Amino acid sequence: MTACSSNIDNESNIKYVDPNIGAVGYLLHPMRPNIQLPNQPVRMHPYRKDYLDDQIAFFTLSMVSHREGELFGVLPGVLKDENDTWSVKQTYDHDLEILRPDYYASYFVNSEIRTEYVPGKKSGFFRFTFPSEGDKKLKFHVNHDGSWKGGGGNSIIGTEEFGGMKAYVYGDFLYKR
Amino acid sequence: MFMAISYISADQARKNLKAEIPQWKFNELKEQATSIWNRRLAQIKVEGGTEDQRSVFYTSLYRYYERMVNISEDGKYYSAYDHTVHTDDRDFYTDDWVWDTYLAQHPLRMILSPAMEADILQSYVRMYEEGGWMPQFPILYKDKPAMHGFHSTIVFLDAYRKGIREFDIEKAYEGMKKNATDATMIPWVNGELTALDIFYRENGYFPALRSGEKESIGEVHWFEKRQSVAITLAHSYDDWALGQMALELNKQDDYNYFNSQAANYRNLYCSKSSLMMPKDADGNWIDIDPKFDGGPGGRDYYDENNGYTYAWQTQHDIHGLIKLMGGRENFVNKLDNLFREDLGRTKYQFFAKFADATGLVGQFSMGNEPSFHIPYLYNYAGAPWKTQKRIRFLLDAWFQNSIFGIPGDEDGGAMTSFVVFSFLGFYPVTPGLPIYTLGSPVFERVSIDLENGNIFTIIAKNSSKKNKYIQSAKLNGKTLNKVWFTHDDILNGGTIELVMGSFPNKEWGASIEAAPPSGIR
Numbered sequence: 001m002t003a004c005s006s007n008i009d010n011e012s013n014i015k016y017v018d019p020n021i022g023a024v025g026y027l028l029h030p031m032r033p034n035i036q037l038p039n040q041p042v043r044m045h046p047y048r049k050d051y052l053d054d055q056i057a058f059f060t061l062s063m064v065s066h067r068e069g070e071l072f073g074v075l076p077g078v079l080k081d082e083n084d085t086w087s088v089k090q091t092y093d094h095d096l097e098i099l100r101p102d103y104y105a106s107y108f109v110n111s112e113i114r115t116e117y118v119p120g121k122k123s124g125f126f127r128f129t130f131p132s133e134g135d136k137k138l139k140f141h142v143n144h145d146g147s148w149k150g151g152g153g154n155s156i157i158g159t160e161e162f163g164g165m166k167a168y169v170y171g172d173f174l175y176k177r
Numbered sequence: 178m179f180m181a182i183s184y185i186s187a188d189q190a191r192k193n194l195k196a197e198i199p200q201w202k203f204n205e206l207k208e209q210a211t212s213i214w215n216r217r218l219a220q221i222k223v224e225g226g227t228e229d230q231r232s233v234f235y236t237s238l239y240r241y242y243e244r245m246v247n248i249s250e251d252g253k254y255y256s257a258y259d260h261t262v263h264t265d266d267r268d269f270y271t272d273d274w275v276w277d278t279y280l281a282q283h284p285l286r287m288i289l290s291p292a293m294e295a296d297i298l299q300s301y302v303r304m305y306e307e308g309g310w311m312p313q314f315p316i317l318y319k320d321k322p323a324m325h326g327f328h329s330t331i332v333f334l335d336a337y338r339k340g341i342r343e344f345d346i347e348k349a350y351e352g353m354k355k356n357a358t359d360a361t362m363i364p365w366v367n368g369e370l371t372a373l374d375i376f377y378r379e380n381g382y383f384p385a386l387r388s389g390e391k392e393s394i395g396e397v398h399w400f401e402k403r404q405s406v407a408i409t410l411a412h413s414y415d416d417w418a419l420g421q422m423a424l425e426l427n428k429q430d431d432y433n434y435f436n437s438q439a440a441n442y443r444n445l446y447c448s449k450s451s452l453m454m455p456k457d458a459d460g461n462w463i464d465i466d467p468k469f470d471g472g473p474g475g476r477d478y479y480d481e482n483n484g485y486t487y488a489w490q491t492q493h494d495i496h497g498l499i500k501l502m503g504g505r506e507n508f509v510n511k512l513d514n515l516f517r518e519d520l521g522r523t524k525y526q527f528f529a530k531f532a533d534a535t536g537l538v539g540q541f542s543m544g545n546e547p548s549f550h551i552p553y554l555y556n557y558a559g560a561p562w563k564t565q566k567r568i569r570f571l572l573d574a575w576f577q578n579s580i581f582g583i584p585g586d587e588d589g590g591a592m593t594s595f596v597v598f599s600f601l602g603f604y605p606v607t608p609g610l611p612i613y614t615l616g617s618p619v620f621e622r623v624s625i626d627l628e629n630g631n632i633f634t635i636i637a638k639n640s641s642k643k644n645k646y647i648q649s650a651k652l653n654g655k656t657l658n659k660v661w662f663t664h665d666d667i668l669n670g671g672t673i674e675l676v677m678g679s680f681p682n683k684e685w686g687a688s689i690e691a692a693p694p695s696g697i698r
Contacts, residue, residue, distance in 0.1 A: 010219050010222040010223065011215060011219050012215055013215065013218035013219055013231075013235045013238075014211060014214045014215050014218055014235075016218075016228075016231045016232045016234070016235035016236065017214075017218070017232075017235050017236050017238075017239045018232055018236050018578070019236070019239070020580055021232070021233065021236045021578060021579065021580070021582040021583065022580070022581070022582045022583025022587060023580045024580045024581055025583075025586075026535050026536075026544070026581065026584065026585070027528060027532050027535055027585075028532065028533065028535065028544075028585055028586045029586050029587075031240075031583055031587055034243060036243070037210060037213055037214075038213065038214070038217050038242035039242055039244065039245060039246055039247055039270070039293065040246055040247060041182070041246040041247070041248055041272070041317075042181075042182060043243070051580045061180060061182065062182050064316070064317050064318065065244075065271070065272040065316035065317045065318075066243065066244055066272055066274075066316075066588070066589035067588075067589070068316055068317070071182065072182075074178065101210075101214050101239050102207065102210035102211045102213070102214050103207055103210065103211070116203070118203060118206045118207045118210050119210055120181070120197040120198060120206065120210075121197060121247070122181050122182055122183065122190075122193040122197065122250060123179065123180060123181035123182075123193060123194055123197040123198055124179070124180055124181075125178075125179045125180075125198060125203055125206050126178045126179070126180075127178075127203055128178070138178070151187070151191075155191075157187045157190070159187070162318060163257065163317075163318030163319055164257065164260060164318060164319075165184065165255065165257050165260065165317075165318050166184070167182055167183070167184055168182065168183045168184070168185075168186060168187040168189070168190040169180050169181070169182045169183075169190055170180060170181055170183075170187055170190035170191040170193075170194055171178050171179065171180035172178070172179055172180070172194065173178050174201050
């Protein structure tokens with residue numbers, strides 16, 4: 001703790017924001033470290049039980065509503081041989097994770113994949129950096145009745161159905177060596 | 178991978194993507210997101226406090242922005258209330274739990290983003306038009322029948338009185354009144370009137386079952402039960418708000434009726450225990466242990482919290498409650514006792530039944546919404562220094578810069594909005610009255626940039642962990658002896674100057690005239 005100072009730079013208050021505050025519930029729900037824009041529906045968080053969980057099941061693309069479940073998900077992995085179970089959950093390093101409202105980064109210690117993310121309003125941008133070895137994979141999740149299919153070119157379309165309505169996601173990919 | 182969602186169609190999702198991310202420029206998008214957040218977070222500027230306090234404060238402000246969320250896409254939105262895509266130039270918002278958010282999150286938005294709040298209220302009107310009921314828990318796919326109360330009525334009144342009127346108030350009033358006259362009050366149930374609702378209107382309280390008595394009303398939720406005391410208190414407040422709205426709209430008959438219903442809470446005040454207690458259908462008190470009875474979460478009589486918390490749920494008439502409790506001195510003693518009263522059992526016994534009532538200090542629970550206003554009630558009874566002491570203690574004890582820094586369910590901005598207000602040093606105890614009561618500002622200086630171009634400033638000279646007591650106060654340079662100020666004082670870009678010190682000034686704000694007013698005169 002430091003003493004007060006009068007020359008606080010209030011133009012970059014984002015540096016004070018820590019989405020991990022309250023990330024473990026005493027008895028009830030943990031705070032989800034949402035990466036989002038203010039009052040916008042696309043809320044991404046690394047899906048795990050809470051901060052104490054050392055594995056990420058997937059990155060949510062959005063959520064139905066607050067504490068009403070996730071919408072879609074993606075998890076990167078590397079297939080090293082045919083029996084590899086990369087797609088189950090990925091172990092991350094708490095101290096290599098960067099959580100801010102406007103930016104996310106984490107590192108999977110076993111598969112050596114780095115994930116980065118920035119939020120838009122109805123959109124989001126993931127950047128996955130894979131190790132040079134191994135078969136690079138993305139696993140796509142649905143959390144309700146739903147499916148993924150190709151959308152032409154490098155694109156993909158996901159659909160989920162819940163509560164009498166549908167959500168759609170359109171994704172596009174760019175590969176860089 | 179870049180992606181966008183839509184609730185309209187896959188093709189609309191593709192359009193949303195092209196509109197927002199025309200190019201593959203990660204860093205540009207990042208800068209854009211950073212600047213959007215920094216603009217929002219700079220709307221409130223602070224000086225003073227510790228690094229940890231600034232972290233808790235600005236993280237709370239970030240949490241406040243989680244929702245409601247704007248689901249308009251290209252001037253269209255999908256409504257789950259009639260399962261139709263509507264064209265509307267105005268942004269449509271969803272994702273709200275009014276039981277939680279009428280207390281602090283809506284009021285905070287009315288200060289920071291009144292234009293958005295107006296859009297939000299018009300979204301409520303749209304949902305009423307599309308679905309036939311004015312919602313309480315509008316989430317993406319329906320009005321969830323969660324918790325209890327028709328508290329969206331309070332939000333409408335609060336906004337209207339704070340000058341937010343860019344929504345269809347007559348249509349909104351129709352929806353609010355329909356809730357009060359045609360919808361059941363039974364918790365976790367949406368639908369038509371039941372025998373219990375008719376009983377309530379005839380007798381002025383929700384009847385409870387005696388221990389062992391079987392539920393005879395089929396509509397009552399098997400787990401949520403009747404919550405008879407909580408229902409009576411909640412609807413007293415809701416009917417007050419509806420009556421006040423009627424008054425604003427010159428509907429005198431409605432005002433007379435609903436205003437009379439606002440006093441129903443008095444029917445359950447039990448002077449023997451000084452608590453709100455259950456009555457059976459014959460009007461007899463049911464003798465319970467208000468610390469522990471009522472099944473899981475006390476739901477036979479209360480909701481998630483016990484009788485010690487529900488004793489204070491009359492925000493629309495605090496002075497009426499003071500009178501019931503035997504005057505100011507008794508009221509203050511009872512408040513003190515709330516923070517000191519023993520659980521009467523081990524924590525593990527208590528939490529096995531009352532898991533939502535976390536953040537305990539005595540019988541007081543910082544971890545759930547019904548408690549938010551309670552520390553501020555000393556201001557109504559001549560002991561503002563005790564509000565200053567309690568609120569700073571609670572912020573220090575339960576809202577730390579840590580992974581354990583939220584004492585209960587935060588509820589999508591509901592609880593952190595209470596934290597934002599409390600750090601700023603004021604709080605809306607009675608949403609529906611356009612006033613705020615003073616707490617103890619954590620920072621030495623705070624300024625809020627308002628949408629109308631004015632700046633509202635609070636100076637708390639010497640404020641620190643020790644210097645938490647208000648020694649003297651000024652509003653716009655003139656001595657302020659009251660412990661409250663108005664929404665207009667904020668809108669006009671007023672300045673509140675406090676001098677803080679380590680020892681309480683027990684005289685400041687202690688007179689009867691200094692207390693904030695009740696909603697019922």
